[in-house]
Amino acid sequence: MVPGNPNQQTTYRLLPTAPNLDTAASMSSPDILIVGAGSAGCTLAHLLHHQYGYSVTLIEPGAAENPEIVAATEIDHTRPARWLKLLGTSSDWNYATEASQSLAGRSLNCPRGRGVGGSSRINAMIWFSPTDDDFNMFSTAAADDRWSTASLRSAYQAAERLVQPESARWISEPAERFLQAATPFGTPVAYRRMNRNGRRWSPAALIADSSGVQTIRASVDRILFRDDQAVGVKLTNGDEIAAGKRVILSAGSIASPAILMRSGIGPRDLLRDAGAQAWLDAAEVGQHLQDHLVMPVVFSTSAAARFDLNVSPRDLVRFDALGRGPLASNIAEAGGLFASDTLQIHVTPTHYLRFPQPGAPAAMTIAVNPTKPKSRGQLAIRSLDASEPPRIDLRYLTDPADVETTIAGVKLARSIAAQSPLQNWIGPEMVPGAKRDSDQTIAKSISRYAQTLYHPVGTCGLGRVVDADLSVIGTRRLSIVDASVFPEMTVGNPNAMVITLATWFANQLAGAC
Structure with missing residues (x-):
């Protein structure tokens, strides 16, 4: 039974062992470790440090490292009309969906932003205010008074003041x-x-020149645990980074569930097929994938x-x-x-x-x-290799x-x-x-x-994978704050709701940590 939602059934079974943090425990660690520097991650880092005084480390892979490539794409990153020129570049993870019979056998490009700013680096910059139905959707899924429509609307207003659309x-x-x-x-x-x-403009500007927010340019292999408590992350280069108070996944609807699965949290059978062992059998991770x-x-x-x-x-x-x-x-x-x-x-x-x-x-x-598609897809890792793109089966139409x-x-x-x-x-x-x-x-x-509108959501849904605290059910000190926690698709473009969630969560976490 999912905490806070008596009507939602799921399977969460703690299996024998979780991967443990070894060497990183002795390292100097930030209060908050955020995986992913997109709209949610940058907003969280800014608010948690500047408003609430936490030390924060962001982890985000670099985009183009070649200075010539950076110079060649600079105008594309500043001139709004050129945003389509960014798709398929080194600022894009260049994912693709599984071929679909409902799309005449086509596989669609699934752009996801790479580098500080995340997908806000490469999107159309539309600021679409969440509707009352969107707020009600989250309130219903959370079944918690803190998620009232009034609370979410207040968080949205604060997010809008931050973004200044x-x-x-x-x-x-x-x-x-x-x-x-x-x-x-x-x-x-x-x-x-x-x-x-x-x-x-992207939320990356919120952490520019911020001495209290450290950004590490790296890819995360998996979350590290002590028993069921998240205590840090392991990078793909083998380095380990500890977190003093909390690990937050803000890597998006594609990467966040993939990191969970590589960490041994996900559907047991799917993980076994990928060569992974589930220590937390979480059947809903990667499910309910939606897009416009x-x-x-x-x-x-x-x-x-x-x-x-x-x-x-x-x-x-x-x-x-x-x-x-x-x-x-x-x-x-x-x-x-x-x-x-x-x-x-x-x-x-x-x-x-x-x-x-x-x-x-x-x-x-x-x-x-x-606006509210009914079709549901699934995301799954193919192996434990973090460099291998996950299987993105959106099952459109x-x-x-x-x-x-x-x-x-x-x-x-x-x-x-x-x-x-x-x-x-x-x-x-x-x-x-x-x-x-x-x-x-x-x-x-x-x-x-038909084409994707680049709005994947729902793979770590509220009331299914995370509880009303946005904590991963069955773990401690591990949260997810990004579009993957959407219970369903928002009516319109989701980026404003993502930043609203980050704003709401920062305020809640400040009162809990």
């Missing part, structure tokens, strides 16, 4: 026209962004409306001086929730499937996704309801495109193509063209 400083003509055309169907918005003065799957509906536009990363000298000066103009675009400029919050739309001034490839045609995309909702989204996108001022401005529908107008042909197009 910025209103769009420039949006394209396709986005402007969409905002008018979509009004009869909902409340479209130009997305706020994690930018400062028009330039991309988006279907692009692409329309041609005139050549004059083409969005191009090769901007004019005037626009370059405009961005450098004011943080405005096309380079301030985050590509996914506008959208919002529609159809009673069952659908989210993202609008880009590009061909969603081909930009920023050379020769991408002039186009705009109205991309649609179910395996629940028929997700297909039905996405079909409804395609029809909604077409209805919006038929409204003024879009109707007479766009050209023919390129994807999936107007001739694909039956539910059956739209469903086939979805299986062929």
